[in-house]
Amino acid sequence: MCGIIGYIGKKNAFPILLSGLKKLEYRGYDSFGFFILGKNNDFLLKKTGKISEYKNKSQKNIKGNLGIGHTRWATTGAVTDANAHPHFDCQKNIFVVHNGIIENYKKLKEKLISEGHKFSSETDSEVIAHLIEKHFQNNLEEAVRKTLKKLRGTYGIAVISKKDPEKLVAAKLGSPLLLGINHNEFLVASDPSAIVSHTRQVITLDDNEIAVISPNDFFILKEKPIEKIEWKIEEAEKKEFSHFMLKEIFEIPESIEKSIAGRIIPDKGLVKLGGLEEVLDRLKKIEKITLIGCGTAQHAAQVGEYMFEEYIGLPIKTEISSEFRYKKPILDEKTAVLAISQSGETADTLEAIKEAKRKKCLTLGIVNAVGSSIARETDAGVYNRIGPEIGVAATKSFISQLCILVLITVALGRQREMDLVTGKKILNELQKLPELAKKTLEQADKIKELAEKYSEYKNFFFLGRKYNYPIALEGALKLKEIAWKIHAEGMPAGEIKHGQLALIDENFPTVCLCPYDSVYDKMKNAIEEIKARKGLVIAITTEKNQEIKNLADDVIYIPKTLEMLTPILAAIPLHLFAAYLGLELGLDIDKPRNLAKSVTVE
Numbered sequence: 001m002c003g004i005i006g007y008i009g010k011k012n013a014f015p016i017l018l019s020g021l022k023k024l025e026y027r028g029y030d031s032f033g034f035f036i037l038g039k040n041n042d043f044l045l046k047k048t049g050k051i052s053e054y055k056n057k058s059q060k061n062i063k064g065n066l067g068i069g070h071t072r073w074a075t076t077g078a079v080t081d082a083n084a085h086p087h088f089d090c091q092k093n094i095f096v097v098h099n100g101i102i103e104n105y106k107k108l109k110e111k112l113i114s115e116g117h118k119f120s121s122e123t124d125s126e127v128i129a130h131l132i133e134k135h136f137q138n139n140l141e142e143a144v145r146k147t148l149k150k151l152r153g154t155y156g157i158a159v160i161s162k163k164d165p166e167k168l169v170a171a172k173l174g175s176p177l178l179l180g181i182n183h184n185e186f187l188v189a190s191d192p193s194a195i196v197s198h199t200r201q202v203i204t205l206d207d208n209e210i211a212v213i214s215p216n217d218f219f220i221l222k223e224k225p226i227e228k229i230e231w232k233i234e235e236a237e238k239k240e241f242s243h244f245m246l247k248e249i250f251e252i253p254e255s256i257e258k259s260i261a262g263r264i265i266p267d268k269g270l271v272k273l274g275g276l277e278e279v280l281d282r283l284k285k286i287e288k289i290t291l292i293g294c295g296t297a298q299h300a301a302q303v304g305e306y307m308f309e310e311y312i313g314l315p316i317k318t319e320i321s322s323e324f325r326y327k328k329p330i331l332d333e334k335t336a337v338l339a340i341s342q343s344g345e346t347a348d349t350l351e352a353i354k355e356a357k358r359k360k361c362l363t364l365g366i367v368n369a370v371g372s373s374i375a376r377e378t379d380a381g382v383y384n385r386i387g388p389e390i391g392v393a394a395t396k397s398f399i400s401q402l403c404i405l406v407l408i409t410v411a412l413g414r415q416r417e418m419d420l421v422t423g424k425k426i427l428n429e430l431q432k433l434p435e436l437a438k439k440t441l442e443q444a445d446k447i448k449e450l451a452e453k454y455s456e457y458k459n460f461f462f463l464g465r466k467y468n469y470p471i472a473l474e475g476a477l478k479l480k481e482i483a484w485k486i487h488a489e490g491m492p493a494g495e496i497k498h499g500q501l502a503l504i505d506e507n508f509p510t511v512c513l514c515p516y517d518s519v520y521d522k523m524k525n526a527i528e529e530i531k532a533r534k535g536l537v538i539a540i541t542t543e544k545n546q547e548i549k550n551l552a553d554d555v556i557y558i559p560k561t562l563e564m565l566t567p568i569l570a571a572i573p574l575h576l577f578a579a580y581l582g583l584e585l586g587l588d589i590d591k592p593r594n595l596a597k598s599v600t601v602e
């Protein structure tokens, strides 16, 4: 932590910087420094010790309307005068104060030295001054812009150049920086305490913004970070598979791995989601969460509702994006709206986010397509990182969305009531899922046989309860999309006795999601009710379960896991079942009739 300050205007800069810097002392107090661009003489000071104890008897002689100051909390380089800021280039033309850490400074420094630059400190910050020198042609902001592109890490900086003397340039990434605006004068500072005695009008700079300030005016440049497409060209090819949908289902174990890689701190039962870091404090204050999405993504949202409600301890709602914005939802700044979308372009979801923003909600996204509209529109979010999904029906992206919902459950749960043991247990089991998904996929041939066996039937029910109720909806949707000659309906198992049971007979098969969980006995009852009406039952249950095997006509097993993770495994056979049934009916499972992958119309 360090504090930085800068001044440009008509007044004498030094006393303003001195008093402002004293207010920032809590941010670092092992050394301090100033640079004032003087009318006749410049003033440079770099000194160990506390700014509060600094006395300058000849203050009156320090004259200049442009200056920067810094109070240091050493990170790279010992506490010495030389390591105190401001840092300067070889010609002492460029002066920089920096708060943050330049992670790649060693490499940059070596290269600059090999190009002839002479360094006078051990700090990471000094590379900034030399890089600006290297890139300087005739305009300071352009040299700063080029320099920032080379830096990895965090920074709040204020820069002055003698060669472009009527200017103060400030920029930030990850470290705080404010621009204070007064009549004919401007200040920049790490926090408001340093400038509030001069002005209450401020602009909080955002990451990647560069403020270019002259005595009379300012403008802000937004530097758009370059994003990297992580997937490789082979990922958009079918390889040995006949269809993308099949390839993508078989990629599920790898997609789970990619979705959770590097995001779990196992021994602490914690989750690290870089994309949410900036809003973590705001998330702590959230009082309710609404999850939105369309189609399969909406089913993921529904599973998320069960996870969040059980473990985060907040009121949670799920909405269909296209309904959300028209029903006048009651939202405020204490509501987080989490949008789930593979493509990041679904118009209904995008418009719903805009509505949430108008109502001042915190907007979050779970998105696969990097840089897509939803990724850009939301305040923060988590990428799936699973490469392209080409088959129109969402499969691996659904599983990945569920995994990320588990991560968010732990991230937000641990901010609230979830204890270490529960956090560890969930994450531990989540890490086993790639293997368990592989095991589930080993039954592909069996599922193919079932698809052949049931391909003559025209109607299916899909039943589940609790965590697997949305999976019943998903199983039915997949069958309708992919094997569209068949009609299917998903519903909560408890509901069939209130109506749908009337349809059941020997021509109406039902897929029952019945893993060992807290509603197992209730699901078993539903199967018995169907069997009593001569209905056919395909059951998805936990491995080794004999009881269900004896009751149902056919069984698909999934490995044992935590209740909240069962939907992740249970969805896999349903996706395969739909794919094989579609193929059995001679349909193009990658491009189902009348549908599109990315629906960009409302």
Ligand code: G6P
Pocket (backbone or CB within 6 Å): 294, 295, 296, 297, 340, 341, 342, 343, 344, 345, 346, 349, 392, 393, 394, 595, 596, 597, 598, 599
């Ligand atoms: C379309 C696709 C579905 C998908 C839905 C939401 O309807 O056919 O497979 O679930 O859009 O898409 P998104 O990209 O927002 O996840």
